[in-house]
Amino acid sequence: SFKVYYKPLAGGAHVDTLAFFMNSDSTSGDTVFLSGTGYDATQAHIEGFESSVPPNGWTLINDGGANGWLKYSSSSLAHSGDYSARIQYNSTAHDDWLITPQMTIDSGDVVSFWSKSGSSFYLEQMNVMVSTTGNAKTDFTALDVAIMPITAPYTAWTNFSYDLSAYDEDTVYIGFQAISTDKLYLYLDDVLIPIALDSISVPADTTVVSTVPAGYTLETFTGATSGEPSGW
Numbered sequence: 421s422f423k424v425y426y427k428p429l430a431g432g433a434h435v436d437t438l439a440f441f442m443n444s445d446s447t448s449g450d451t452v453f454l455s456g457t458g459y460d461a462t463q464a465h466i467e468g469f470e471s472s473v474p475p476n477g478w479t480l481i482n483d484g485g486a487n488g489w490l491k492y493s494s495s496s497l498a499h500s501g502d503y504s505a506r507i508q509y510n511s512t513a514h515d516d517w518l519i520t521p522q523m524t525i526d527s528g529d530v531v532s533f534w535s536k537s538g539s540s541f542y543l544e545q546m547n548v549m550v551s552t553t554g555n556a557k558t559d560f561t562a563l564d565v566a567i568m569p570i571t572a573p574y575t576a577w578t579n580f581s582y583d584l585s586a587y588d589e590d591t592v593y594i595g596f597q598a599i600s601t602d603k604l605y606l607y608l609d610d611v612l613i614p615i616a617l618d619s620i621s622v623p624a625d626t627t628v629v630s631t632v633p634a635g636y637t638l639e640t641f642t643g644a645t646s647g648e649p650s651g652w
Contacts, residue, residue: 435454436454437451437454438451438454465612465613465614466610466611466612467520467610467611467612467613468498468499468500468501468503468504468609468610469491469503469504469505469608469609470501470502470503472491473489473490473491473505473518474489474518474519477520477521478518478519478520478521479517479518479519479555479593480517480518480519481515481516481517481519481557482516483515483516483517483557484510484512484513484514484515484516484599485509485510485511485512485513485514485515485516485601486510486512487507487508487509487510487514487516488507488516489505489506489507489516489517489518489598489608490505490506490507490508491503491504491505491506492504492505492506492607497607498609499534499577499607499609499610500609500610501609504607504608504609505518505607505608505609506605506606506607506608507598507605507606508604508605509542509600509602509603509604509605510601510602511601511602512601513599513600513601514598514599514600514601515557515597515598515599516597516598517557517595517596517597517598518595518596518608519555519593519594519595519596520593520594520595520611520613521593522555522591522592522593523591523592523593523594523613523614524589524590524591525584525585525587525588525589525590525591525592525614526588526589526614527585527588528585529583529584529585529614530581530582530583530584530612530614531548531563531581531582531584531594531611531612531613531614532579532580532581532582532611532612533579533580533581533596533608533609533610533611533612534577534578534579534580534608534609534610535570535572535577535578535580535606535607535608535609536572536573536574536576536577536578536607537571537572537573537574537603537604537605537606537607538574538603538604538605538606538607539574539603539604539605540574540575541604542600542603542604543571543572543573543574543603544571544572544598544600544603544604544605544606545569545570545571545572545599545600546569546570546572546596546597546598546599546600546606546608547562547568547569547570547595547596547597547599548562548563548564548568548570548580548582548594548595548596548597549561549562549563549594549595549596549597550562550563550584550587550592550593550594550595551592551593551595552587552590552591552592554593555593555595557595559593560593560595560597563582563594564582569599572606572607577607577609584614594613596608596611
């Protein structure tokens with residue numbers, strides 16, 4: 421087996437086909453279909469919890485009631501995609517946290533997310549917290565004391581957005597703290613955070629394999645609409 425590394429030159433969805441040749445008795449196909457998403461490191465990142473909860477680089481703290489934040493599979497109950505982060509009721513008050521990676525704030529940056537409750541009879545609450553020091557619970561204070569905690573409505577996904585300009589040039593963590601007691605379900609999805617994504621370096625022991633066998637040249641037919649390539 422072998423790994424394939426691809427460096428996108430632009431953000432967005434990428435789809436391509438990798439063709440390869442092997443000296444073996446294998447009768448399997450000689451093409452691999454590739455797909456992935458490229459993120460612009462200068463733009464905000466949207467976390468949709470499609471891979472895991474907590475996502476890579478995030479911190480999960482499960483205190484209070486026994487139930488904590490989990491990855492929940494349901495396209496009908498996700499704001500987008502097939503998954504969201506969800507926490508289930510417990511008779512003991514929640515003190516459960518999803519905490520972002522550390523990020524550096526510029527003036528005009530915001531944190532934005534979508535949330536909803538699982539029942540109109542059991543509306544859920546949570547705090548949106550900020551820390552300029554670390555990602556332990558005691559490091560955090562409310563992002564906006566005047567409106568915390570927030571209540572997630574039931575009828576539809578609701579967008580919440582908070583200006584981070586007060587933390588210009590600071591490095592911060594954002595924490596989502598579930599605090600309800602004996603309600604039902606709280607959903608969180610599509611969290612937009614102003615974090616620059618690091619590029620993935622190709623491991624030092626990776627062997628670079630030529631896509632063109634020795635003695636051959638690759639004709640891409642670039643710019644040709646008809647006829648034969650020169651020399652054919």
